[in-house]
Amino acid sequence: MVIQPAAVRSRGGDEEGNVVEKEKKLLGYYPGCELRSRARALDISARRACQSLGITLKELKDWTCCGGLVAQVNDNYMALLAPARVLLGAHAQGFKELVTLCAFCFNTLRRAAFFLERHPEARRKVATFLEVETLPQVRVLHLLEALRDSAGFDRIRESVRRPLKGLRVAPYYGCLLLRPAQEIGLDDPEEPTLMEGLLGALGCDVVDFRSRTDCCGSYHIVTNQGAAAQCAQVILHSAADAKADFLVASCPVCQFNLDWSQTGSGNTGMPVVYFPQLLAFALGEPAEALGFDGKGAAALNLSAYAAKEEALRESS
Amino acid sequence: MSLLLSLRRKDGLAKEVAALSEQNLYACYQCGKCTAGCPVASIMDDPPHQIVRFLQLGQTDKALKSDTPWACVGCLTCAGFCPKGVDLARIMEALRTVRLRRLDAPFRYTQEDGEWLSNLPQSAVVAAMRKVTW
Numbered sequence: 001m002v003i004q005p006a007a008v009r010s011r012g013g014d015e016e017g018n019v020v021e022k023e024k025k026l027l028g029y030y031p032g033c034e035l036r037s038r039a040r041a042l043d044i045s046a047r048r049a050c051q052s053l054g055i056t057l058k059e060l061k062d063w064t065c066c067g068g069l070v071a072q073v074n075d076n077y078m079a080l081l082a083p084a085r086v087l088l089g090a091h092a093q094g095f096k097e098l099v100t101l102c103a104f105c106f107n108t109l110r111r112a113a114f115f116l117e118r119h120p121e122a123r124r125k126v127a128t129f130l131e132v133e134t135l136p137q138v139r140v141l142h143l144l145e146a147l148r149d150s151a152g153f154d155r156i157r158e159s160v161r162r163p164l165k166g167l168r169v170a171p172y173y174g175c176l177l178l179r180p181a182q183e184i185g186l187d188d189p190e191e192p193t194l195m196e197g198l199l200g201a202l203g204c205d206v207v208d209f210r211s212r213t214d215c216c217g218s219y220h221i222v223t224n225q226g227a228a229a230q231c232a233q234v235i236l237h238s239a240a241d242a243k244a245d246f247l248v249a250s251c252p253v254c255q256f257n258l259d260w261s262q263t264g265s266g267n268t269g270m271p272v273v274y275f276p277q278l279l280a281f282a283l284g285e286p287a288e289a290l291g292f293d294g295k296g297a298a299a300l301n302l303s304a305y306a307a308k309e310e311a312l313r314e315s316s
Numbered sequence: 317m318s319l320l321l322s323l324r325r326k327d328g329l330a331k332e333v334a335a336l337s338e339q340n341l342y343a344c345y346q347c348g349k350c351t352a353g354c355p356v357a358s359i360m361d362d363p364p365h366q367i368v369r370f371l372q373l374g375q376t377d378k379a380l381k382s383d384t385p386w387a388c389v390g391c392l393t394c395a396g397f398c399p400k401g402v403d404l405a406r407i408m409e410a411l412r413t414v415r416l417r418r419l420d421a422p423f424r425y426t427q428e429d430g431e432w433l434s435n436l437p438q439s440a441v442v443a444a445m446r447k448v449t450w
Contacts, residue, residue: 033438068442072390072409073336079446104439179392180403189396215355215391222436222444223423227359227387234355256437 025150027141028095029057030086032066032105039102039252039274041291046101046143046276048290052283053151053159057099060090069104069219070111077125083112084126084135091136098138099146101276103176103251107184110140114183142177142186143276144194144250153201161284163203169278170209170244171195172235174216174254189213195275199248202282211238216254232261236268247272329379329414330371336410343400344368350394350404360384364394364404367411383422385411386448409447416450423448 035043050057067082086109090098100106116123116135127135147156173192181189190213196206214235217228236258239247247270249255258272277290334341344365351363362370362382370379388408395403415421425433425445433441 038437065442066439068439068446069390071413071446072403072406073413074338075336076413102439104443175391175393180395215389215393217355218389218391219440219444219447220356220389221440222433223448224359224387227356227389230358231355253437253440256440 025055026058027055027146027150028090028093028098029059030063030066030090030098030100030105030109031059032063032100032102034102034104034252039255041277042101042252042274045274045280045285045290048285049276049280049283050143050147052280052285053147053156055146055150058095060086060095060098061093063089066100066102066105066108067112068108070108070115074119074122077122077129080112080116080122080126081129083109084116084130087113087138087140088130088132088136090138096139097141097146099141099143101143101250103142103174104253106140106142107176111180111183113138113140142250144177144198145186147198147279148194153197156198156279156283157201160202160282162282164278164282165203165205167204167278168207168243168245169199169204169248170207170239170242170246171199171212171248171275172216172239172250172254172258172272173213174249174251175213175218177250178213195248195250198275198279202278204278207239207242207244209238209242209244211235214238216251216257218253218257221253221257221260228257229261229266232257233266233268236262236266236270239270240268244270246270246278248275248278249273250275329376330374332414333371333407333410336413337403337406339402339406339410341368341371341402341407344372344398344402345400347399349397349399350402353393353397354388355391355393356387356389360387364388364408368402368404368407371407379411380415380420384408385415386422390447412448419450421449425449 031043047057064085065082066086067079071079100109123135173195177186178184178189178192187194199206211234215231216235217231220228247258249272255272255274262268277292280290281287330341346365346369348365351357351365354364357363362384364384367379367382367384385408388405390405392405395405398404
């Protein structure tokens with residue numbers, strides 16, 4: 001299978017047929033701890049996908065922990081220090097916007113920024129503790145909205161080299177990408193369309209399934225595995241009932257919970273992949289480089305898909 | 317009689333929780349949509365809407381003894397469902413905070429948890445440590 005390198009494809013023509021260079025975009029990028037360890041596939045595939053779309057993710061230097069989850073009581077200033085420190089670092093390095101991928105980081109940073117904007121007393125105390133005059137305003141973005149706004153799903157559709165036709169995908173949002181809606185405002189909390197738009201642009205058959213905004217059990221995996229497994233099983237069965245080939249997640253914790261709860265008797269055989277993996281694959285990146293390896297069914301399905309597609313091309 | 321007395325809101329816990337969570341506990345009219353939507357209601361001692369009722373009625377002991385706030389993982393499904401705009405997850409966190417500040421938690425990590433913890437996503441571990449223990 002011959003796939004043109006991204007740099008060549010990126011030249012498009014304007015209406016008069018003149019070659020125009022694709023707009024280059026540089027965005028500040030905060031990977032977070034998970035993307036440097038267990039969820040490396042998410043980091044690698046996102047970088048590759050963005051690169052071939054002409055977006056450079058410039059990693060924040062010396063980033064620190066986002067803080068896990070934001071406190072939901074109004075006097076827990078300690079819990080604001082970690083996210084405030086990240087935002088401060090982003091501003092010092094000249095970024096007005098910061099792209100995140102992990103749903104924990106995204107939710108924590110966005111909510112902390114929202115809280116600090118509206119609570120002057122907290123802002124003052126946190127600034128004093130961090131020994132700065134004021135806390136800067138930095139927009140926290142999720143890669144999904146960065147892709148929508150910087151590249152646009154239509155341009156992504158045009159850049160697709162390997163349309164994932166016939167691949168039935170179940171986009172799973174979970175909680176942290178969507179809720180609380182008044183603070184996050186990424187998409188409709190009950191009827192989100194962002195991931196559907198992206199996966200649709202890749203040529204996938206996006207299946208409608210009941211549990212796409214349900215909770216995966218989150219940190220119950222630490223404290224109460226039974227509860228986590230119960231939550232994950234509902235989601236897995238819902239996707240299986242919709243006859244999905246893949247459950248597409250964006251959060252490393254969701255991915256872990258959904259994968260882990262299939263290790264025992266509750267195996268629904270549902271591979272859980274990250275949306276940038278499918279995006280990068282559709283844009284023509286080699287499957288081996290996208291971290292599908294060792295993840296069982298996901299890798300097998302994708303290689304089988306690539307082989308089937310190659311056979312089709314050869315025969316035509 | 318005791319019901320009337322407690323409705324005069326002499327109880328400090330409801331006030332404390334209301335202040336911490338910035339929620340109006342008395343807006344809740346017990347429709348139970350939060351409980352219906354809660355993905356972990358089945359593992360709770362008391363259904364979530366019952367906790368608000370305890371607070372409304374000044375039943376401090378029951379509110380503080382229940383493990384329900386520890387079952388809540390803050391997915392905010394309830395907050396989305398509530399017809400009165402009450403963010404129940406904040407109330408749960410406020411209750412947890414009150415108890416954690418009194419060094420009273422039903423859950424503590426031990427050395428034996430180490431091996432299991434080392435296999436888990438670290439963001440989940442950090443989140444759990446911050447939310448359910450001190």
